[in-house]
Amino acid sequence: RPASPAYDPAARELTYTTADGERVLAEDSIVVIVPAKDGNGYTILAIEEPVPKPDAEAPAELPTLTSVPATELPDTLLKSYAARPPPVTPTELHVVISVLSGAGQAHTFHTSLLAPLLSHLPLPTAVVHSTTSPHTITELTTTRFLPAANAGKAQHIVILSGDGGPVDLINGLMASPHGPAYVPPTISVLPLGTANALAHSAGVTRDGTHGLSVLARGTGKRVPLFKATFSAGARALSHEGRQADALPETEGEHALWGAVVASWGLHAGLVADSDTAEYRKYGVERFGMAAREAVFPSDGGGPHVYRGKVRVRTGGKWREVGGGEHAYVLVTLVSHLEKGFCISPASGPLGGGLRLVYFGPRGGEDVMRIMGLAYQGGKHVDDSAVTYEEVEERDIVRLTVLE
Numbered sequence: 363r364p365a366s367p368a369y370d371p372a373a374r375e376l377t378y379t380t381a382d383g384e385r386v387l388a389e390d391s392i393v394v395i396v397p398a399k400d401g402n403g404y405t406i407l408a409i410e411e412p413v414p415k416p417d418a419e420a421p422a423e424l425p426t427l428t429s430v431p432a433t434e435l436p437d438t439l440l441k442s443y444a445a446r447p448p449p450v451t452p453t454e455l456h457v458v459i460s461v462l463s464g465a466g467q468a469h470t471f472h473t474s475l476l477a478p479l480l481s482h483l484p485l486p487t488a489v490v491h492s493t494t495s496p497h498t499i500t501e502l503t504t505t506r507f508l509p510a511a512n513a514g515k516a517q518h519i520v521i522l523s524g525d526g527g528p529v530d531l532i533n534g535l536m537a538s539p540h541g542p543a544y545v546p547p548t549i550s551v552l553p554l555g556t557a558n559a560l561a562h563s564a565g566v567t568r569d570g571t572h573g574l575s576v577l578a579r580g581t582g583k584r585v586p587l588f589k590a591t592f593s594a595g596a597r598a599l600s601h602e603g604r605q606a607d608a609l610p611e612t613e614g615e616h617a618l619w620g621a622v623v624a625s626w627g628l629h630a631g632l633v634a635d636s637d638t639a640e641y642r643k644y645g646v647e648r649f650g651m652a653a654r655e656a657v658f659p660s661d662g663g664g665p666h667v668y669r670g671k672v673r674v675r676t677g678g679k680w681r682e683v684g685g686g687e688h689a690y691v692l693v694t695l696v697s698h699l700e701k702g703f704c705i706s707p708a709s710g711p712l713g714g715g716l717r718l719v720y721f722g723p724r725g726g727e728d729v730m731r732i733m734g735l736a737y738q739g740g741k742h743v744d745d746s747a748v749t750y751e752e753v754e755e756r757d758i759v760r761l762t763v764l765e
């Protein structure tokens with residue numbers, strides 16, 4: 363057993379010796395420190411990033427989980443990085459792998475990082491589910507997770523996906539009224555999608571552990587939700603817009619639940635347009651590409667003008683926003699729509715406030731300028747063209763679409 367690592371609190375680094383020589387571990391890459399399985403000291407579990415390939419075109423490799431043994435460690439380090447027992451010990455642990463999310467790396471992430479980590483944590487043996495269709499997570503939730511939650515079972519669901527996975531899970535859980543014994547599942551979101559708005563905004567990706575430190579050491583927090591209700595006849599599109607399904611109906615109401623964002627106009631269009639196998643190859647670039655195509659259409663015209671009525675309620679009163687013609691209409695529960703894209707700088711992690719971000723029709727250059735400001739820490743909200751405000755808890759935005 364090698365000597366314990368040396369800890370440098372100023373540099374936030376640990377130095378240890380292996381057969382190959384001296385190695386340095388950044389504190390930011392520590393997932394958790396657990397008692398060693400042989401009862402002798404501790405095991406530091408940390409993320410090891412792959413060495414970048416000189417060929418920029420080569421597919422990005424995923425990091426791996428490295429374990430560093432230590433006989434003694436300073437108390438400060440142990441206090442910060444020891445696994446925290448969950449407030450409610452789960453009786454069931456589920457791992458949901460959304461195989462097509464993002465660049466399709468969720469399955470490999472599970473094999474090389476998550477499964478080795480789970481073997482060290484005081485959790486039940488995981489039941490692993492992989493998606494086989496866009497409906498897998500919804501079906502799994504309504505047939506398995508919701509009945510178990512209604513039966514009072516404490517479930518921990520680890521989901522490897524983008525924002526689609528947790529949103530499907532939430533809609534499945536909200537699809538029918540909860541029984542008196544309902545126990546809300548704990549969800550750990552591991553950001554394997556393209557934008558991962560929920561994970562970035564919740565603070566899951568603040569350190570260098572790809573969400574794993576929150577899984578091992580985090581505490582549960584309620585996820586704020588909104589409900590969007592639709593008029594009869596509205597359809598949910600999937601399969602690159604080729605399939606249209608009726609929206610779920612509960613007590614005569616057609617509704618979808620959200621934890622991230624509801625939008626109409628430019629944002630909704632570019633998210634939908636870029637959700638194709640072809641665009642997905644470009645990763646997070648796909649949103650910018652679809653935005654440019656939308657605002658500089660090949661027919662040489664300007665951006666599409668969306669016609670309808672947008673009303674918001676603030677101070678108990680309804681007010682119309684814009685003059686009936688719109689470009690960007692978005693309400694958000696989160697601060698970031700992608701890691702560097704700060705749509706709502708006033709939104710805190712799982713903070714709960716719902717905010718409107720709005721601008722009316724304008725030329726393509728100006729649209730791109732405003733969106734560019736969001737990449738500068740959310741400076742668009744100070745632009746005179748943009749309406750940015752917190753809206754009330756109930757019936758916050760009404761949308762009547764004319765075109």
Ligand SMILES: Nc1ncnc2c1ncn2[C@@H]1O[C@H](COP(=O)(O)OP(=O)(O)OP(=O)(O)O)[C@@H](O)[C@H]1O
Nearest residue numbers: 463464493494495496523524525526555556557558
């Ligand atoms: N096996 C599968 N077959 C068909 N569709 C799948 C399968 N697995 C996942 N999907 C679909 O792929 C999409 C992935 O969405 P998800 O939101 O998780 O990732 P993303 O769009 O890359 O990321 P983000 O939402 O963070 O931008 C979802 O529509 C999901 O239903």
